[in-house]
Amino acid sequence: MIEMKIAVYTGITGMGKRFEGYTTLEEIEGYQNKDKARKIISGLKRTGACVLPIKGSMDAVYYEVIPES
Numbered sequence: 707m708i709e710m711k712i713a714v715y716t717g718i719t720g721m722g723k724r725f726e727g728y729t730t731l732e733e734i735e736g737y738q739n740k741d742k743a744r745k746i747i748s749g750l751k752r753t754g755a756c757v758l759p760i761k762g763s764m765d766a767v768y769y770e771v772i773p774e775s
Contacts, residue, residue, distance in 0.1 A: 709730070711728055711772040714768070716760075717766065718764050731750070754770065756769040
């Protein structure tokens with residue numbers, strides 16, 4: 707598995723994001739909801755980012771790959 711540093715944000719689309727922390731692909735693979743985990747990983751590998759809405763809310767969770775420095 708490729709080692710990626712992934713930033714996690716929450717916020718309302720178009721209204722700004724709030725940084726929540728960092729995660730890894732291994733942590734995402736461990737999510738209970740395997741379909742959600744597959745969507746996140748697929749988006750990250752394809753475009754370097756993934757946005758998923760929070761059910762019942764206007765907020766969304768943003769996942770973004772941080773380039774290695």
